Amino acid sequence: MMETDIIKRNNVRVFGSGEQTLLFAHGFGFDQRTWERITPAFQENFTVVLFDYTGFGGSDKSAYTPDRYQSLDGYAEDITDICDSLQLQRVTFIGHSVSSMIGALASIRKPDLIDRLIMIGPSPCYLNDEDYNGGFERQDVEALLDMMEKNFKEWARYLAPISMKNEDRPQLTTAFEETLTANDPKIVRQFAEVTFFSDMRKELANIVVPTLILQTRSDTIAPVHVGSFVHESIPNSQFILMEATGHNPQISHPEELIDRIQTYLAN
Amino acid sequence: MDKQLNMAPCGYFVMKPDGYIIEVNQTFCYxxxxxxxxxxxxxxxxxxxxxxxxxxxxxxxxxxMASYKHVNEMYLTFKLQNGDIPVLLNAVEREGRFECVIVHMTLRHEYENDLLQARRNAERMLQETSQAYENLQHLLSEYEEKKQEMLVLNAALQEMTVTDPLTGLKNRRYFQEQLTRYVNQSKKDGTPFSILLIDIDHFKKVNDTFGHPVGDAVLQELAGKLQSETREEDVTARMGGEEFTILLSQMGAEQAQTAAEHIRFNIENGKWFHTPITVSIGVASFRQSDTISSLMSRSDEALYQAKKEGRNRIALK
Structure with missing residues (x-):
């Protein structure tokens, strides 16, 4: 695929200035706008790369195929595609939630691309399994999928206005909203399934790049003991328990998150 | 809390942005x-x-909430000791607190579940149908494959039932079938045909001198020669032992006699790998008064005569 096609497909935005590149990757249920409180703090000293996974946000949804995105590998390919087309090397990958694991996969598949990983609220496996407490039973995840289906039209409505930045031209927003609600449930549902049924526990030992794990408190999606498990499984990793609570510190506690990342990058 | 809000027909609660509940109304408790x-x-x-x-x-x-400061119509399920309750939740951020309202949606929940279920069923049926179709396609191609195999096998079996295993020529059964066909044809339209009854002279001597394996090889060699002496439309068959027949299509007595002599000559003067042999040939041409057995008898008689007259010759009856 042509370089420009990837840029368009994944709605890639590059800004800021600096020799080091920070690649921010959104988690499930979000798009690149999830980083809007974080990136302003970095664009002065770093090159910042934002993107949407294929099928989300402002990406080209027609490029989505259920086959390619039937596992996290397809999403990891989005990352390597983007790095290749921007000719990026040695980037710092900052991934929220499931993107921590997607970035890890990309770093394993193509070792030259990613210099270090920053994982925010990672979980290698959401389901409980014998000795492993991922936090969820299969029926919990299935209930979540049902809930998403019932709520779908509602939150699609929230996603629409900003993504088009056309609040002064509501007719465009409505049109976009209709596309979104018409096309997305299957993509969103498949990403949810891929995310919540993924099991990356065995891959963790293959991560060779330095890794920072940023763990929040009272995170029911990726609880503290799961973050510790990730830390213990990745050879060259550092674990920080943040003051922030909840699964989305980039939204709820941007100051602390910025501070933690800056401190790590300074070292 | 204001009494009206406290008893309002909807659950009302206030929480801090970190999710801790600060205030609730009576209906919410209930x-x-x-x-x-x-x-x-x-x-x-x-x-x-x-x-x-x-x-x-x-x-x-x-x-x-972070982006829009409000949430409308979010479907959630609250956990109770004796069962869960589905609710619709509206929330708004005011003075740094989240004010939320919930209403029961038991009926709508059931309705939505029914819808979801119906859609799942439809999806499943579609999947099952396409699966069944795929299986059917698979079975069909398997059936076609087996049918082809059967046809090939049948043809091979068919071939085996009419072939003499030692020489690869047609066998007596096939010869008799064809003879019947020739007789019927000739009775219908008068098409002439003849039969040659061929017997190796002193074949016992070949077996006694060189052994049965060589005897068999000689039979095979003769079969090859007879085959090359005849035309596509003729039938060359081994009747058993050292006896062979040729059905000469569309040949009357005279032509058959010439053909028989030609064959005999070539056998006598041809090159033989193991040991040279000669043959005696009885020739009989079909007459309209003939039956199968009368025709066969005449060819037998002709062969007998050729033998009696000293072998390595032909006789016509």
Whole structure:
């Protein structure tokens, strides 16, 4: 695929200035706008790369195929595609939630691309399994999928206005909203399934790049003991328990998150 | 809290942005099965949500509130000691607190579940149908394959039932079938044909001198020669032992005689790998008065005569 096609497909935005590149990757249920409180703090000293996974946000949804995105590998390919087309090397990958694991996969598949990983609220496996407490039973995840289906039209409505930045031209927003609600449930549902049924526990030992794990408190999606498990499984990793609570510190506690990342990058 | 709000026909609660509940109205307590508001205040919203709702809440509620300061019509399920209750939740951020209203949606919940179920069923049926179709296609191609195999096998079997295994020539059964066909044809339209009855001279001597394997090889060699002496439309068959026949299509007595002599000559003067042999040939041409057995008898008689007259010759009857 042509370089420009990837840029368009994944709605890639590059800004800021600096020799080091920070690649921010959104988690499930979000798009690149999830980083809007974080990136302003970095664009002065770093090159910042934002993107949407294929099928989300402002990406080209027609490029989505259920086959390619039937596992996290397809999403990891989005990352390597983007790095290749921007000719990026040695980037710092900052991934929220499931993107921590997607970035890890990309770093394993193509070792030259990613210099270090920053994982925010990672979980290698959401389901409980014998000795492993991922936090969820299969029926919990299935209930979540049902809930998403019932709520779908509602939150699609929230996603629409900003993504088009056309609040002064509501007719465009409505049109976009209709596309979104018409096309997305299957993509969103498949990403949810891929995310919540993924099991990356065995891959963790293959991560060779330095890794920072940023763990929040009272995170029911990726609880503290799961973050510790990730830390213990990745050879060259550092674990920080943040003051922030909840699964989305980039939204709820941007100051602390910025501070933690800056401190790590300074070292 | 204002009495009207306290008793309003909807659950009302206020929480801090970190999810801790500060205030609740009476209806909310009632909906959640709490007898006093203190049972709920101070608790985290997570503690009264089902696992799935907690997941959903964390993934969507917090980000939406952060961006829009309000949430409308979010479907969630609250966890109760004796069963869960589905609710619709509206929330708005005011003075740094989240004010939320919930209403029961038991009926709509059932209706939505029915819809979801119906859609799942439809999807499943579609999947089953296409699966069944695929299986059917698979069976069909398997059937076609087997049918082809059977046809090939049948043809091979058919071939085997009419072939003499030692020489590869047609056998007596095939010869008799063809003879019947020739006789019927000739009776219908008068098409002439003849038969040659061929017997190796002193074949016993070949077997006694060189052994049966060489005897068999000689039979095979003769079969090859007879085959090359005849035309496509003729039938060359081994009747058994050292006796062969040729059905000469569309040949009357004279032509058959010439052909027989030609064959005999070539056998006598041809090159033989093991040991040279000669043959005696009885020739009989079909007459309209003939039956199969009368024709065969005449060819027998002709052969007998050729033998009697000293072998390595032909005789016509």
């Amino acid at each position: 909906m959640l099965g709490a007898s006093r508001s203190q049972e709920l205040t101070g608790r985290h919203i997570h503690s009264i949500l089902t696992v799935a709702s907690k997941l959903y809440y964390q993934t969507f509620f917090t980000p939406i």
